[in-house]
Amino acid sequence: MTDLTLTARTELPDALRVLLAEYPRISWEHDPEFNDLIRFWLDRHLMFRRVVSEMRTDAQQMLDAKLAPPKFTSRLSRFGGMFVQGLHEHHTIEDTYYFPKLAQHDQRIEAGFDILDKDHHEIDAQLNTFVENANAVLNARDNPTHMHENTGKFEADLTQLEKLLDRHLNDEEELIVPVILKFGAPNME
Numbered sequence: 021m022t023d024l025t026l027t028a029r030t031e032l033p034d035a036l037r038v039l040l041a042e043y044p045r046i047s048w049e050h051d052p053e054f055n056d057l058i059r060f061w062l063d064r065h066l067m068f069r070r071v072v073s074e075m076r077t078d079a080q081q082m083l084d085a086k087l088a089p090p091k092f093t094s095r096l097s098r099f100g101g102m103f104v105q106g107l108h109e110h111h112t113i114e115d116t117y118y119f120p121k122l123a124q125h126d127q128r129i130e131a132g133f134d135i136l137d138k139d140h141h142e143i144d145a146q147l148n149t150f151v152e153n154a155n156a157v158l159n160a161r162d163n164p165t166h167m168h169e170n171t172g173k174f175e176a177d178l179t180q181l182e183k184l185l186d187r188h189l190n191d192e193e194e195l196i197v198p199v200i201l202k203f204g205a206p207n208m209e
């Protein structure tokens with residue numbers, strides 16, 4: 021059986037992409053059902069992608085001595101907090117409100133929501149590592165050697181997290197946006 025865990029898969033299986041075939045990504049913004057909720061939610065995903073990319077670029081620049089350590093650490097504590105808190109909130113809303121409602125619409129893709137839910141757990145575990153690594157960098161402020169070593173580990177693990185997050189966000193968008201375009205936004209009452 022195909023391994024569908026976040027670390028193993030390269031995309032969702034075709035059986036779960038039936039609605040995407042009806043609503044290809046290129047058509048989304050032109051669809052009359054494309055609404056503010058979808059736009060807001062896609063923008064959140066874009067923001068997570070950007071903040072991870074910024075932090076990784078910062079770490080690389082710091083390792084290459086192109087970014088001063090005090091500037092690096094102040095940006096890291098600001099972006100890191102925003103990223104972790106924002107992603108936790110985002111996952112909670114999806115798991116609690118959106119997934120249970122959207123999963124009811126079409127049995128053919130119901131299994132996709134379990135995959136996304138499992139992804140969240142996998143990403144949460146990686147977020148714990150992210151926090152540990154970021155704290156190790158911040159605590160090494162006064163020791164250039166440790167700062168360099170810890171930033172190296174932070175950057176390597178963040179590169180892995182970025183890859184997993186991108187896989188998750190793409191698959192989630194391609195599962196959920198077609199459901200909303202076809203069946204409408206979930207009623208939150």
Ligand SMILES: [Fe+2]
Pocket residue numbers: 111114136140188192
């Ligand atoms: Fe998600």
Ligand SMILES: [Fe+2]
Pocket residue numbers: 065110114189192
């Ligand atoms: Fe999401």
